[in-house]
Amino acid sequence: MDPPRLGSAHRILSALDTDEQVLRFVEAITSDVASIQSELLQQILADNADVAYFHRHGLFGVPSAEDFHSRLPLISYQDIELDVARIASGDEDGHAKILCARPVREVLKSSGTSGGRQKLFPKLSDYDPEFLVLNRREARFSSCPDRRHSRQGPFNTGKSLHFIYVRNPEVTPGGVKLSSGLSGYFTSPAFRNRKIDPATSYTSPDQVLQCVDYTQANYCHLLCGLVQRHQVVSIGSVFASTFVRSLKSLKCQWKDICQDIAEGAVNSRIVTSVPVRNAVNAILRPDIELADAIRKECCGGNWRGIVRRLWPEARLVQTIITGTMQQYVSIIDMLTDGLPIASSLYASSECSSLGVNLDPVCPASEVLYTLFPCFAYFEFLPLENRLSAPDEDQGREERSFVSCDNLVKLADVKVGDEYELVLTTKAGLYRYRVGDILKVVKFHNDAPQFAFVRRAGVLLSVDMDKTDELELHKAVTQAWNRHQEHSEIRLVDYTSRVDLSSQPGHYVIYWEAFPDPLIPELDVCCFELEESLSVVYRRNRREGSVGPLEIKLVRQGTFDRIMDHVVQNGGASYGQYKTPRCAKDPKVVSILESSVIAKGQARCMQTST
Template structure:
């Protein structure tokens, strides 16, 4: 049974969502004022004529709408070790690498340490929303496949890494307080294992050992979740042998991960190994997820955009479990969440939380012939031909149903550009 404290925390989270979205115009104005006040004397804002002014009218009149490429010289200076207040009055703590590229290189998104708190705030809202649709999610565990990726350093010594690697290696993840709605089958040590093969092996094995406790499972992207299924197809016999003997395969050489898994493996369990083996040895793997993890209520994985192609395969393996897309985020900014998480993937929409950043919207004009030329490289422009230079930006509260926009963000870390999601 959930404690009174858990219910109070859930109520507070839902009230917070209601409050900030109901007062979006006021919240957005406060966010912009806060960003401009703290960064009032940065080089970038002064160069464009703000000179300490923090009102929205001056901001809109002075700052141009730009792309990442326009801001790249400033970003490169920071990467090379310039610590002067170029974009942000607060120190840049690290660079988050984007999945997109600029001239063949991954984009570097400057961030400040307090952004982790905002990301964690968004994470804290996900389960209170989900609890409105499914009950008893605190009665078991989540089998989530989390992975860290490689890190590098800029010439100036700042870390560059994906946003999720930054989060998993932070105290907010490693030292997170106990929450019955966020208990995972994967020990931290297996998530933080830098060897992708060993990390996958350990996390899947832990999920199999605790299979009766799994109520939900997932990964970040559908493609990653299906890689785990393929890995299971290739290694299920080894998993069964480990469980039968109560000993971890010698291929796992990461000492921290090995010690953590051995605490879960604990003792020989031939009955569990045989039950898993019987399912995996069948000719068809249709519904293998619900056959191995029968208490699973949904799969938490991104299946929108380019990931939609994997929906039929996920349905095949899961037996038609709900595919839930919980949140909308990127290395540039965390944006919002899905308030109707059990909707079909084709109907997913996200509610932007107005406290995360200052959001504006550029109207999109669909000229298919011109857009095709742009995509094929015949037309070379900094921005998409969908965007017209004389278009006025639309406020978050003024977007209109049925119209298409590109998102323009202004973040606490001093990012001022639009993100072309084409």
């Protein structure tokens, strides 16, 4: 196959009907990375000629690649925040487009990062068709060479029990739709009007997939999946944390589900949405035998391997297990009795589709993503050249001081090096720092394969929440000051960790106070600290995907012991030592836990928060 010519990526992918075609496509697109990237950059610059952003940087007409590399700076979200806000408000006219020459009628919201602010990114109309086709072709990418020695062969028939949860899109006064990437996709015309293949569809009807009430959607996903249990060949969710939470809810809901299956009708007390209830009832019929079989598996309280027992034909778990989601692999293994986990796609709010894992059921620690050079123009900031994580509270002058001189092209990265991902997209992001830290592990033909290392700046994360060092510092300081404003007690030091020994996981904050090691009303301190964290954290707390925060007071001298341990075992000097704000070293955690003298826990998060 000749190297793919550019155009709409979903048109290229939609033409791939057979495993052999997918194989040839992957071989072609990974064998000519440099020229495909060069052509894509030229196309982006030509398509967006004369946008206001280019004018701001002295570029008029169609910029050349040389102009792009010499004139456009490396940027973070603050640099374009006002531009995207204008786009979201509908403040564009036909004479001076802001970032993108094509009309932008939808803006994607990120999940929310430091400071609790959700970022907005322009979205083009072909993002949803592109993502739709990529999802439909996902199983076929299993045919790539790296996949030949995997534990599971590709499957082309059967249904997927996928735990999908969406939110109602918002519409700005200017008529621009605001949604998360997943909500936008599952409520898009491309998804609603897709060609449904009965052999490879979801177990849940579209009314359930598009239900905005989590409780009702979760119940119906389980009910529909169990009714079609022998047709389910894959089970999953976008994120591993969501998958675990969805399955754990079965422990509280199996009795109602069994009753609904036996009666052949969904409980109207649980599922109050009439369209959702009607859609689910359409696939139900009274089945006492099935209800008894499910009841037998659930009533004993043995949840190890429950997925294999309830869905005996399931061969695969499809969910993201990279980054902080790796922590859920052990509980997924317990629930599924070791079913292979496929972490298949690499996507983001900034660009929708980015790449594919060509060996999707490899172990969690070995997941690698191959960035497809037709999706975006990729550059990479070597880790040693990063002056700071993006989006920290710096002035514009300080942020813009980060040099573009050392940016590396996709075809030129080196095995073993770590980089921050920088994107230029068809929708109008130019040299944008995504904040993902990636490590080059190997190449497939000319295409590098990356391991996801971490999010830049993220300190604590349980679910979709992401708390960085600065945000935690502000929250601790504000909570302490509010509670101890008129006290002589001072905060000597603090650190934190995520505790996943109970589900859902929760934040633990360790405080050392002086001169009195004890302070009153620790529960109130916990509440005040949570109130200072991000809107995404508070939303996850209300919804139950993050547990109540704990504050643990440690005896005086504890942080001195930690310093001794780190210096004596890490090779650093006392003058270089900085207290780790996230305790990951098991010995440090042991020191902290053995020194606890009092603790408090946050109350339930109020809905109005």
